Amino acid sequence: MIDSPRIFIFSREYPPTTVGGTSTVARNLAVGLAAEGWDVGVVTTRVDGDGDVRERVDGIEVLRTGAGLVYNSGTGLADQSLRTHRRLHAAAERLAAEIGAPDVVALPDLFCHPEATMFARTYSAPLVNILLQDFRAITPYDRDTHRVTSGVSAERAHLLALEEKAVRGSDHTVFISQALSDAITGYYPGDIAPHSVVHLGVDPDEIAAVEADTGRLTRLDTLVPGAPGAQRPPLLIACGRVVPVKGFAQLLSALALLGSVERPGAPAVVPRLGLVGVGPEEPHLRKLCAQLGLTDRVSFLGDVPRREALGWMSVADVAVVPSLWESFCYVCAEMMAFGRPVVATAVDSLRELMPGSEYGFPVAVKGPSGSRVLEPLDLAHALREALSRPDAAMTRGAAARDRIMGHFTNDRFARGISALGRELLAVRHG
Numbered sequence: 001m002i003d004s005p006r007i008f009i010f011s012r013e014y015p016p017t018t019v020g021g022t023s024t025v026a027r028n029l030a031v032g033l034a035a036e037g038w039d040v041g042v043v044t045t046r047v048d049g050d051g052d053v054r055e056r057v058d059g060i061e062v063l064r065t066g067a068g069l070v071y072n073s074g075t076g077l078a079d080q081s082l083r084t085h086r087r088l089h090a091a092a093e094r095l096a097a098e099i100g101a102p103d104v105v106a107l108p109d110l111f112c113h114p115e116a117t118m119f120a121r122t123y124s125a126p127l128v129n130i131l132l133q134d135f136r137a138i139t140p141y142d143r144d145t146h147r148v149t150s151g152v153s154a155e156r157a158h159l160l161a162l163e164e165k166a167v168r169g170s171d172h173t174v175f176i177s178q179a180l181s182d183a184i185t186g187y188y189p190g191d192i193a194p195h196s197v198v199h200l201g202v203d204p205d206e207i208a209a210v211e212a213d214t215g216r217l218t219r220l221d222t223l224v225p226g227a228p229g230a231q232r233p234p235l236l237i238a239c240g241r242v243v244p245v246k247g248f249a250q251l252l253s254a255l256a257l258l259g260s261v262e263r264p265g266a267p268a269v270v271p272r273l274g275l276v277g278v279g280p281e282e283p284h285l286r287k288l289c290a291q292l293g294l295t296d297r298v299s300f301l302g303d304v305p306r307r308e309a310l311g312w313m314s315v316a317d318v319a320v321v322p323s324l325w326e327s328f329c330y331v332c333a334e335m336m337a338f339g340r341p342v343v344a345t346a347v348d349s350l351r352e353l354m355p356g357s358e359y360g361f362p363v364a365v366k367g368p369s370g371s372r373v374l375e376p377l378d379l380a381h382a383l384r385e386a387l388s389r390p391d392a393a394m395t396r397g398a399a400a401r402d403r404i405m406g407h408f409t410n411d412r413f414a415r416g417i418s419a420l421g422r423e424l425l426a427v428r429h430g
Contacts, residue, residue: 005103005425006039008092008119010112012084014044014062015306021330024306025108025132025176025200030060032414038421041099043092043112045084052091061099065091089115096123104421106130107170110162117169126424128417129170129193134183135159137325137348140370141245147280167192171424174417176200176328177349183369198416199352200328201409202337206310211338216311223299224272234261234271234387237316239309239331240323242279247322247345249281249288253376254322254383256292261387270297271387273320276312278303314338318386318393322379324365324372326350333408336360336400341393343382345374353408359400361386361393 009030013023030040042062046053050066067087092115096102105120107113108130120127135156139146145153167173167188173195175181181197210216224235236255240246251273260268275285275298282300289298301312313319319335321344326332328349335342336353344350346362348369354360361382366373386393 004037004039005421006041006100007033007104007106007421008041008043008096008102008125009106009108010043010088010092010116010119011109012045012067012088012111013109014042014064015057022109022132024330025130028200028203028410028413029106029108029130029417031058032410033418033421034059035411036414036418038418039099041095041102043088043095045088052094061095063091063095085112085114088112089118092119101125103425104128106417106421107166108132110159110166113162113166117165120171124428126171126421126428127169128421128424129166129173130417131163131166131173131175131180131184133327134180134325135163136187137183137327137369138245141243141324143244143280143284147243164188167195169193172196172420174198174420177352179348179352180327183348196420198413198420199408200330200333201407201411201413202330202333202404203410204337204405207334207337210307210310210314213307213311216315219308219311220315223274231266231269233269234317235315236271236273236318236320236383237276237312237335238273238320238322239276239313239335240321242275242277242281242285244281245324246281247324247374248275248285250374250376250379251320251322252285252288252292252294252298254379255297256294257376257380258383261384263388263390271317271383273298274301274312274316275299276301276304276309310334310338313340316340317390318343318383320379320383321345321350322363322374323347323350324374325369329353333404336397337404339394339397339401341386341397342400343379343386347372353404354400358396359403360396 011026015023015027030042034040040060044064045067046064053064055062065087067084101123102125105116105125106128107116139156147153170193173193175197178197224233260270262268289295313335319340319342321332326349332344332353342360345365363379363382
């Protein structure tokens with residue numbers, strides 16, 4: 001057995017390039033495996049130049065190559081796609097020449113599948129595909145094409161072709177929730193690679209650092225100031241990419257239905273909503289706010305740094321996750337880790353995080369995956385319950401925190417991936 005095996009991680013996103021959740025997974029994977037005794041190399045892109053930048057961050061060797069856009073809409077043999085794949089593969093070869101060949105290759109970013117596969121085969125290293133999403137489940141909610149980022153689209157057929165290559169051709173596929181495993185394996189009966197479930201998780205040290213930052217309380221005062229002697233309006237926080245599948249339009253409709261809320265021993269108050277994130281749905285949501293008369297009650301907080309986003313989650317009176325599908329919801333897990341009362345749809349992996357009302361306020365949705373309906377009135381009822389019973393809400397929030405810290409932490413995720421990697425190496429080396 002190799003004492004300090006080496007793993008290469010391919011991801012077009014890596015902090016500070018935080019286009020989406022992929023960057024968080026890649027970073028947590030790298031840091032977690034380093035703590036488990038792995039030598040870690042990360043091959044990623046840079047968006048601010050054309051050359052290579054070599055860094056050592058958190059003990060991780062990171063090589064950023066100038067590959068242009070993090071994502072592109074090209075399919076098949078589009079010139080821009082080929083250019084990006086070639087550059088990432090060449091960067092991996094350069095890094096291997098400097099720090100040594102890989103024992104395992106990890107792929108938390110499906111868009112890096114071609115170069116990761118070629119690199120793994122060159123060095124006879126097991127390829128571990130860490131699948132983060134079910135595109136069949138989320139693309140039906142898109143208004144036109146699927147938006148990988150705010151300004152970049154991707155063809156659904158291309159996404160599904162990449163997915164099939166990865167689940168059939170990798171040495172092992174890791175699903176980040178049981179719900180995702182059940183969905184994807186159902187699409188490919190029979191001949192797919194060995195697979196298992198390893199849940200993602202929060203970083204308790206990061207949670208503690210945010211809670212120790214008093215600056216977050218100052219930001220709260222600027223968003224929902226309370227007059228001297230008056231009760232501050234309760235703050236709802238929702239966070240995520242602003243796309244239809246996240247259910248933010250239904251949340252705005254629920255907020256309009258909610259109106260004012262009475263709490264024990266206090267006058268009725270009108271809740272405010274802070275929405276953290278950016279995406280192609282934002283113009284539609286701003287227009288909906290105006291139509292519903294919510295412009296002065298909703299703050300679009302935009303694309304803020306990760307630490308600031310976590311700060312907003314930590315000060316929410318009630319956190320909201322109105323998604324129509326979730327493969328694993330970092331946002332929900334982090335909100336629960338802060339001990340916030342969470343109102344969340346009872347779908348997919350959210351039911352794994354919040355299996356019952358003792359941990360929050362689950363909201364039912366109607367219809368099968370791909371055509372689900374979240375009724376704003378049902379969401380409004382759950383929000384009213386959470387806001388009007390603050391003591392009960394905080395009790396559920398405390399139970400949620402205990403659940404996340406006991407079952408969904410990044411060190412548990414890293415231990416699971418480390419054990420899998422060592423098992424694959426043991427089989428390969430006899």
